[in-house]
Amino acid sequence: MAEQHQLSRSGQVERLRAEPIEGLRNEVNLLGTLLGDVLREQGGPRLYEIVERARQETIIARTTGNVADRLRALLGWMETLPDEDLFGLVRAFGLYFHLINLAEQHHRVRTLRQRERNEPPLHESLEAALLTLRERRIEPERVARILGELLVFPVFTAHPSEPRRRTVLQRLAALAPLIQQLDDVRLAPREREWLLDRIREEITLLWQTAETRVARPTPLDEVRSNIAILTGSVYEVVPLLRRALRRALARSYPELLERPWPLPIRLGTWVGGDRDGNPAVTAAVTEATARLLREAILRRYREEVVELRRALSISARLRSITPELTAVIEREREALGLTPVRAWADEPYRRILGLIEERLRRTDVGEEGGYTSPEELLGHLQLVADSLRRNGGKRIADGRVADLVARVEVFGFHLAELEIRQDAARHREALAELFGLSGQVGFSERSPEERLALVLARLRADPFGFPRGALSPEAREVLDTFDAVARIQRFNGQRACHTVIVSMTAEPADVLGTFVLAREAGLCGVGTGGRQAWSRIDVVPLFEQIAELDRCHKILAQLLDIPEYRALIASRGSVQEVMVGYSDSNKDGGYVSSNWRIYQAQQRLAEVAATYKVRLQIFHGRGGAIGRGGGPMGRAIWARPAAARTPLLKVTEQGEVIFGRYNDPAIALRHWEQMMHALLVSSSTEHEPNISPEWIELMTALADWSQQAYEELVKVGNVFVSYFTMATPFPELASLNLASRPVARRTGAHGVIQFADLRAIPWVFSWTQTRVNLPGWYGLGTALERAFAFGAQETLQAMYRRWPFFEMLVDNAQISLATAEMAIAELYASLANNVADVFTRILDEHSRTVRMVLAVTGQHDLLERSPILARLVKLRNPYVDVLHLCQIVLLRRYRRTEQESPERRARLLDAIHHSINAIAAGLQTTG
Structure with a gap:
């Protein structure tokens, strides 16, 4: 081999x-x-x-x-x-x-x-x-x-890009x-x-x-896979991060070492909460997810407390303990109705840890005497640590006891913050039904301004309050989701579930209307004039298409102009979270336009937030592939616009990326530290690069030219979609049981899929399988060539040397171009010989983009300045070639055997599915 x-x-x-x-x-x-x-x-x-x-x-x-x-x-x-x-x-x-x-x-x-x-x-x-x-x-x-502001907030998703069981x-x-x-x-x-x-x-x-x-x-099933990672390597890495932070402070700012530093990490999950386009995620599933998360972390705590109890064999005959700990031991024993363990008569730490173990058991099964909150558990652990420190056990307290304290602070009783995501259209439909029942029909057909006026008036008035039985199943499910959030908060606290992401947000009413729906479950309220507003949730607009990214700052300004909305945000600490989507914006407008629109959106959103004196938190919906916002994370952090360069990063972790980054605690720690390094250094940099108006103007032109070239390829007629479905394994990928979510939002008559309905992940996945990598570079070559024609070569070279954003844009495209392989792509194109002209255009643009990228970077070969990566690509290519050739033969046979035995077709499809997995392993990426 x-x-x-x-x-x-x-x-x-x-x-x-x-x-x-x-x-x-x-x-x-x-x-x-x-x-x-x-x-x-x-x-x-x-x-x-x-x-x-x-x-x-x-x-x-x-x-x-x-x-x-x-x-x-x-x-x-x-x-x-x-x-x-x-x-x-x-x-x-x-x-x-x-x-x-x-x-x-x-x-x-x-x-x-x-x-x-x-x-x-x-x-x-x-x-x-x-x-x-x-x-x-x-x-x-x-x-x-x-x-104090430093925070890395990875959010684990169930997006279908992990092909392995x-x-x-x-x-x-x-x-x-x-x-x-x-x-x-x-x-x-x-x-x-x-x-x-x-x-x-x-x-x-x-x-x-x-x-x-x-x-x-x-x-x-996806929830259980997610839990395995969270309670496995992620659980192990949290105390390693604590120790790394203490070591770093001791060697750089020892005067800060003794301050109580919370760990700069939070964890979230969409698994079991993301219902955007996934009808299998219901309110019942979301509640079951919260229970599974709680059970899993309580089980891990019990295991660690047992290990700690066995280790802390400290004898009262040799060491004293604090009176406070003695009093707690007796009080807890009596409250739990337990008799003293004679074997531990002179081992007080074993006694208190035995009692903590019993209270955790009761918390898990719901018996009387369990902990009511993680803070109560932390109080007991702090008493143990304080007693150890006062009686010669500082090293023990600062070791494994502090490790457990750090874990409880990070994981609470919820393991990871369960976030809800739903399409704005579903919320709009539910609101239309509720308004219709109240006598205000035609909500969906009204203008955005009229919809905003309606939801604002309703927010100032009483809730709708209709019996759930009077609603359609679709509207009932939307409201049931908010009921589920309220119940999760009641039994597990607000940290467990408080974020509602509204995907495809297009107007202010999409955000304010979500509060109207949430109020039906008692999750928020607005008093007279908006002065008594309160909320137990954060509503996060997700802007993920080009048009919405271009005007998202205007939508936010419209919202913050509304006193009631400002009051709701103020009740949440005056923090406004906004999510930007890389995958759908790339599919909508192509590589260059997507990246530029997201850059501008961050800058403009930060300016609006500063005007209204709210703290902006940007949530980056990134995937593993370049075409979905992937690439080196440190480079992406440095490439943020100046106004959005804070020491906070919230980002999705998706599919095969989760296993690659979190399977090994040492690699997980390295991943977190690299992000924190970039956040600390970039946010403390006082001298920003001088971004001239000429650069901004040229970059805007590049985005427009690139988008035009991209749209001419993918959005003109149905020829391109026909080519895509024939020259890639997309149809077979649709039957690969990757995840619970379908690969397309909807399918037309006779199984025909429109371009707009293709989901971004299988879109990128399919291009990766065929070594085209189209979402990671297409249109860049045309844009750069036009700029060169206008004499902008020296300006582009200066931008590459001195502007981190443009450097990232070009270098990430280099990775996509270098890992693409047109000789292989041409063989896949033979599967669609009746529309081969599409491949000719792709091939021409690839050659053009390689040529122009080399001209901008001053290199002779792609990845010239990344020799290790270039060598790895070269070494893997022959072995991946075998898999591509096998897949092409299997696709031909499968597609030609419609009249053959079902058994052979099933075997061929299984072989194709295995080839998809194998190519993903060989390329170390899916989409």
């Missing part, structure tokens, strides 16, 4: 047994060898032979310079293979990439540790950030203010520590042999495990 695998298998394994695994290359070789063992055992010599032939042929194709012809020849050979052999190739290369991805993940952690040993502080860490502030002579009090992720998680053990130089020869056998065993289990789901997951 790799070039070095031509070495003698036995000789290679013996060499690797004799010396420690050092570096990624050895690990890749060894894992490839072990996979070869399993392939021979499971598929026999024929499978191994065709795997080797495919591997060797694609390597030759990539090294001889005649890629297109050789790939076509290899495609012809694959056309002669039976279905079973193609499926075997897909499984073999897909499993190879799973193993290599684990090896790369481990190598990343190993490299980070080596760098920290050799060059402290670690680059882009909290320590490096605070030392930078110290070097800039920033005063401690100013640093304290910045630290939870079972496969669990198997990969089991393999990861085994690969890490290969570094252990203390292993004896027989222990290494046992370890290699365990790895072969796990590879065999993966080989015999189907990667695709038989049935579409339910929302609660």
Whole structure:
């Protein structure tokens, strides 16, 4: 499975047994060898032979310079293979990439540790950030203010871009520590042999495990997968962040060390709360989600308290405890009706922790005597810590006891803040029905100004108060959702569920109308003149299309002009959260226009918020791929406009990105620290780059030219959608049981999908599968070429050197262009030969964009300044090529076999689904 695998298998394994695994290359070789063992055992010599032939042929194709012809020849050979052999190739290369991805993940952690040993502080860490502030002579009090505002707020979503089953992720998680053990130089020869056998065993289990789901997951299946990450590696990383922050302060601003710093992290989730286009997410599902989240975190606390109880064997005969703790122990024991545990008679910390454990158990099952809030639990833990500190146990209190305190502060009894998301159209329909029942018909047909006047008048009056039985099922479900929020808050506090995101917000009434609906559940209220307004929820408008991004600041200003709305915001701490969507805006207007509109929206929203003296919090709806706002997060933070450059970042974490960033606590910590480093340094930078009016004017022109080129491709007639559905695996992707949400908002007659109804994630996913990566670059080349024609070359080069936003825009496009592969894309285009002109336009724009990006950056080759990334792309290409060719053959066969047996069609579709997973693993991205 790799070039070095031509070495003698036995000789290679013996060499690797004799010396420690050092570096990624050895690990890749060894894992490839072990996979070869399993392939021979499971598929026999024929499978191994065709795997080797495919591997060797694609390597030759990539090294001889005649890629297109050789790939076509290899495609012809694959056309002669039976279905079973193609499926075997897909499984073999897909499993190879799973193993290599684990090896790369481990190598990343190993490299980070080596760098920290050799060059402290670690680059882009909290320590490096605070030392930078110290070097800039920033005063401690100013640093304290910045630290007080510093917050990273990842929100985990169930967006359908994680193709792997939870079972496969669990198997990969089991393999990861085994690969890490290969570094252990203390292993004896027989222990290494046992370890290699365990790895072969796990590879065999993966080989015999189907990667695709038989049935579409339910929302609660997605909730359980989300909980596994949150209570696993995320739970583990929180105390690591606490320790990293303390170390950073000790080495940079020791005078701030003893202040009580809350951890700069909050966690949110949309899983079980995002009903935008997903009819499977109901009010009942949302309530069940909140219960599952609560049960999961309480269970983790109990486990940790038990471990702590076993550890704190401190004897009262050797150490005193505070009188306050003694009094609490007796009071709690009596209140719970428990007799003293004789074995712990002189071990007071075990006694109090035993009582905490019992109260947590009762909290979990709902018995009398449970904790009423996480603050009550924190009070008991603080008493334990205080007693330890006063009696020679400061190190213990500052260690694992403080770790548990940090976790309770972050996770509460809710684990993650459950956020609600619904399409503005659904709210509008519910309001239309309620107004109609009250005698004010035609709400939906009225102008935006009339709708705003109606909802404002209703907000000043009494609630509608109609019996739920009088409403349609659709309107009832909307109101039931707000009832569910109210019930969740009653049993788990406001932190558990208080954010309502209104997607596709287009006018002020979409936001104010949400408060009207929420008031039906008693979640908000407005007194006479708006002076007594209160709210237990935050309503967040989501602007995600070009037109709405262009005028979102006007919508916000209209809202803040309304006294009642300002009063509602004031009751929430005068914080206005606004969400901007990268995926839909990209699909709507293309790569350049989307990025520029979001940049301008942030600037203008910040200016409006400053005018009305409210604190703006921008929520970034980013995905993993460049076309969905992905790319290096630190670069994106620096690229924010000056007015929006605060030390706070709220951002979605989606699909396969969650596993990649949070599967390993060390990588999760690194991810958080890199974001915090960028936030701390960028928000404390006093000298902003000089963004001239000429740059703004040119950037606006680039966005317009790019959008025009993009729309000419995708929005003229139905030809493009026909091409897209034939030249990509989108139709087959629609049947891959990725998530509970469908891939399109609606389907027309005879299954025809309109461009506007395509969801952004499968849109990007499909282009990634075919190596076009269109959403990450299309239109940029045309825009830059036009600017060059007007003599703007030097201006563009200056913008690239000195404007972080433009540098990010161009460099992210470089990644998309470099990972695109037009020789592969052309083979996919052959699936749609009757509309091949579309591919010609794509190919021309790709060539143009590469040429213009190189001219702006002054490079000879793409990724010239990112040699490691360029090399990784080059090394992976031959192996991913095999998977693309297999997928093309499988697509042809599947689409030509409508009259054949259902059994064969089912097998072919399963093979296609596995190929989708395998290509995603090979490219380390979906969409």
